[in-house]
Amino acid sequence: MVKHEDVRAEAKKLLESGKVKYIIAYELGADGWKANPVFIKKPEDVDKIIWGPTCFHNLVRFVVDEKRRKVQQKNPDTRPVGVMVKGCDSRAIVILLQEKFIERKDVHIIGVSCEKTGVIDERKLANKLKGRKAKNVEFGPDENFVVTTEEGTVDLPASEIMADRCLECIAHVPVITDVLFGEKTKRTVPHPFGSVEKIETLSSEDRWKFWSEQLEKCVRCYACRSVCPMCYCDECVADTITFAVSPDTTAEEKAQKIKWLDKSPVISENIFYHMVRAIHLAGRCIDCGECERACPVNIPLRMLNKKLEKEAKLLFGYDVGFDPEKPALISCFRDEDPEDFIR
Amino acid sequence: MDKILAKKDFPRWLEALGAYDVYAPQLIDDVWNYELAADPKAVSLDYPQTAIPAKKIVFPQREFFFEFREADTDDYKLKELLPEGKPTVIFGVRACEGKAVTLTDLVFGGEIADDYYWKRRNAAVLVGLACASPPSTNCFCLSVNGSPHSKEGLDVLMTDLGDQYYVEILTDKGKKLVSEGGAIFHEAKPPDKKAAEKIHADSEKKLARELKNIKDVPAKLKGMFASPFWDDESMSCIRCGICTYLCPTCHCFDINDEVESQTPLAGRRVRTWDTCQFPDFTMHSSGHNPRPDKAARLRQRINHKFQYFVEVWQNYQCTGCGRCITLCPVGIDIIKVVEKVRDHAS
Secondary structure (H helix, E strand, O other): OOOHHHHHHHHHHHHHOOOOOOEEEEEEOOOOOOEEEEEEOOHHHHHHOOOOOOOOOOOHHHHHHHHHHHHHOOOOOOOOEEEEEOHHHHHHHHHHHHOOOOOHHHEEEEEEOOOOOOOEOHHHHHHHHOOOOEEEEEEOOOOEEEEEEOOEEEEEEHHHHEOHHHHOOOOOOOOOOOEEEOOOOOOOOOOOOHHHHHHHOOOHHHHHHHHHHHHHOOOOOOHHHHOOOOOOOOOOOOOOOOOOOOOOOOHHHHHHOOOOOOOOOOHHHHHHHHHHHHHOOOOOOOOOOHHHHHOOOOOOHHHHHHHHHHHHHHHHOOOOOOOOOOOOHHHOOOOOOOOOOOO | OOEEEEHHHHHHHHHOOOOOEEEEEEEEOOEEEEEEOOOHHHOOOOOOOOOOOOHHHHOOOEEEEEEEEEOOOOOEEEEEOOOOOOOEEEEEEOHHHHHHHHHHHHHHOOOOOOHHHHHHHHHEEEEEEOOOOOOOOOOOHHHHOOOOOOOOOOOEEEEEOOOEEEEEEOOHHHHHHHHHHHHHEEEOOHHHHHHHHHHHHHHOOOOOOOOOOOOOHHHHHHOOOOOOHHHHHOOOOOOOOHHHHOOOOOOOEEEEEEEEEOOOOEEEEEEEEOOOOOHHHOOOOOOOOOOOOHHHHHHHHHHHHHHHHHHHHOOOOOOOOOHHHHHOOOOOOHHHHHHHHHHOOO
């Protein structure tokens, strides 16, 4: 089991020695049971750090923010930032390294193993508790969670309340670290692409119907894009500011700029937005599942990404986010790559 | 006179409302939202909180202003597309949402009234449901001039008494709506009134969260505009639109022309929700952005709700529903932020 004290001691050491600028970690939220991201800048604050089954967030998202801040500073502090990562999150760092968005020296990676389980799915838990409110959730000794409500403590098996992403996880131990907490447990995943298997059996009409209904719900808050550490483009087709303007830009040029999609949350625009998002994550999505968790209307966004992950695996034998030395899927060509789609 | 409605008769009331578009909370893919009720029997008011507030019915995320079409001459044909104002009833509205609509009324009303908003607003009947216990763990209505059984903005207030509802008629619109139900409503008796009052009084003691002593916050915020406080508080913000799109009082919008044909040039002018949390919200056509980062945007959200709105309308533009806290993917907590402002050494 990962002990809070060990992670805190490591964080304290890092901050006291000045080896890192600050540490991106998890703290307990105001509701008293769920984790939130926290930025620890002083050694005396390390006791805020926690680790548990509500540490959903992929904190690598804030490594992207740090890079953005740094490029705007005149004399940036070039020390690394410390960042707590789960297995899936660590694969996001691999992608950022592959794509040369960050350098290895920019991050001090504090890995935590999810050991036998992973994070919970809040909606699954709420359904299970039927109106009772959770007060605390902890890892159980086995493949289970210990959930405390006002009515006492219950033991719930991981298969019932764990997030889908964790049920299909192929990297529960971080793949790149400077320090690792927790055991390198062995785990078998019988159905790594289980979440897409059902929909794959449907006819194209039924699939269209399914996605039309799901994407109809979208309110275009862009939480799925914003929470994703892989969505780091400075310009995005979803925003209206995809056009560099200088004092010489004429009114005509501004008026003529291409508007890729309308702001209206209608099915054509919603589908376009979600297709762009999904396709841009092909061979890059590391299945941290944050897009799906963040979605306020519960669109199964992970399914889109998972399908593309499966294509990358089946067509190119490509495993996403394991080896920073390997070229990115989209930017390499090998003689053995399939070409049967060219007709 | 207050009424009593047996729960088993509730579907009959809905069935009698054929002339109305009836919205009620419905659970779709594990998320509650106000949706058109196709089957009156399937409507249950036993629900916690919707993700999207009832504002979406009076202030839809997308609406049309007018359509345009290039004519043969050097001219355009324009046609106004005012909403028809079909009678609409929304069931299960929480007190914080009813109050929120009254705040939005202020913004779209006054000297230059927004016809598009008022067409829908005037046609909408809000049937409230008192919160016997807080629908969310982040409810704090009592701290921002509200209460779990407030009647503000509502036309009818229902209180769940177990196997019946205590029904208070608050406006003429509400009176008409109840009269549609006819004989299924009975006169309430003094013990019923007592029972409802007890539920109301008890509900005030059940809120888990509060935001105390914020009287000086508006003045405090004024002095904190340039404070590095906002950089620290916004560190974990991911710049999405959840806190504002799903806020019952946020009402900012964008206007665009949606072109549907190039020759002849034709399309519609459309209003959609917009949010101060998106970078392009304040982007000037020069390329300058006066609110350049997420610190400035978090500051705007807090300042609007707890300073600017108070200065203009003498009320907080927050009704304590807690959605922005519950649904924020990174746990940014408006209560915590405002408490820190309150306690900030100026």
